[in-house]
Amino acid sequence: MTPPQRRRRFPKAGQEPEPPTPQEGKAQDPPEGPKKNPERLYVITGPDGAERSELDLVTLIVAHADPPPSATPEQAALLRLCTAPLSVAELSAYLSLPFSVVTVLLTELLTAELVTARAPVIRQALADRSLLEAVMHGLQRL
Amino acid sequence: MDFKGSDTIPGPRTEDHLPPTAEAAVKIVIVGGFGVGKTTMVGSVSEIKPLTTEETMTQAGIGVDDNYGSETKTATTVAMDFGRISITEQLVLYLFGTPGQERFWFLWNGLFEGALGAVVLVDTRRLEVSFDVMDRLEERGVPFVVAVNTFPDGPRHAIEDLRGALDLSADIPIVECDARRRASSRDVLMTLMRFLHSLAVEKAPV
Numbered sequence A: 001m002t003p004p005q006r007r008r009r010f011p012k013a014g015q016e017p018e019p020p021t022p023q024e025g026k027a028q029d030p031p032e033g034p035k036k037n038p039e040r041l042y043v044i045t046g047p048d049g050a051e052r053s054e055l056d057l058v059t060l061i062v063a064h065a066d067p068p069p070s071a072t073p074e075q076a077a078l079l080r081l082c083t084a085p086l087s088v089a090e091l092s093a094y095l096s097l098p099f100s101v102v103t104v105l106l107t108e109l110l111t112a113e114l115v116t117a118r119a120p121v122i123r124q125a126l127a128d129r130s131l132l133e134a135v136m137h138g139l140q141r142l
Numbered sequence B: 001m002d003f004k005g006s007d008t009i010p011g012p013r014t015e016d017h018l019p020p021t022a023e024a025a026v027k028i029v030i031v032g033g034f035g036v037g038k039t040t041m042v043g044s045v046s047e048i049k050p051l052t053t054e055e056t057m058t059q060a061g062i063g064v065d066d067n068y069g070s071e072t073k074t075a076t077t078v079a080m081d082f083g084r085i086s087i088t089e090q091l092v093l094y095l096f097g098t099p100g101q102e103r104f105w106f107l108w109n110g111l112f113e114g115a116l117g118a119v120v121l122v123d124t125r126r127l128e129v130s131f132d133v134m135d136r137l138e139e140r141g142v143p144f145v146v147a148v149n150t151f152p153d154g155p156r157h158a159i160e161d162l163r164g165a166l167d168l169s170a171d172i173p174i175v176e177c178d179a180r181r182r183a184s185s186r187d188v189l190m191t192l193m194r195f196l197h198s199l200a201v202e203k204a205p206v
């Protein structure tokens, strides 16, 4: 039986675009998307949802304060959930709230300095070999 | 908003807490059509019971395919399953399963940004779904491997026939798997990691 045939639109399958100026040992910015800068985690650029904050699904959130009396029920629930580190995705799942809503709540908590965010390791244009090796070792133990 | 009171929120079980030393996370995305085994694969390797994060899709004029008939909705909730594997005391790997059909691509913006790479889970009964997915990943520069899981009622193709049909160059790994088996799913992830490693070596030879 003959399978249906794909016509490839992008010639360089599985390859990232070449980094513009490869520098030995220096990490490059990701090829697309906003630059991940932990210092800008507090910024909300618009209520329309296009770019709420620098929070990723796998940013790890840790609470470092008990919910203040002024906290909304959602904020209090969030703070109670992340006494140990928890990803934004897990918070979204446990709270049954969409990712976009959770990022808004978290941005408020970040601004109030009630939580800290541990930025994810992102894929660099020059992939970090030792990171990949660490992941492989971890998978081998499964 | 349908928010449950904070007293009723089920949090992670004690054994599902990350250690306080956890400081960074990486992600891999598993993408494929309906019922291809995304949730099964996430679940078979995850150390936690797969969780679901939802996002609301509000665009009008969402494309329809044969799975949803002629129904066009203006607001739909899309669920993404994910699981977790602790790599070290500091590093955590998250696996996200996401549908491959074009109308769900709005989910991909935050998802693929910074992802290590992707596994395209291919259903030989509906090969076409993966065509657009692979175009899209290539366009975004997301490295991927292809995993074919074998369903009893699915047509069988030799790997090299599939490579031709999927128009994939020789360096892109294509592997068969049984998403229900942890060892098999783990091997798929290892194949992806080895591929990513080879790309890294290629770019920055020692």
Ligand SMILES: Nc1nc2c(ncn2[C@@H]2O[C@H](COP(=O)(O)OP(=O)(O)OP(=O)(O)O)[C@@H](O)[C@H]2O)c(=O)[nH]1
Pocket (backbone or CB within 6 Å): B032, B033, B034, B035, B036, B037, B038, B039, B040, B041, B097, B099, B149, B150, B151, B152, B177, B178, B179, B180
């Ligand atoms: N034979 C076989 N069956 C599988 C395999 N992977 C998944 N299944 C079965 O296929 C069905 C669908 O699997 P799911 O993991 O729910 O698929 P999914 O991609 O998450 O589906 P949706 O989220 O509904 O799009 C289940 O009944 C699985 O047990 C496989 O590798 N081999």
Ligand SMILES: [Mg+2]
Pocket (backbone or CB within 6 Å): B038, B039, B040, B081, B097
């Ligand atoms: Mg599923």
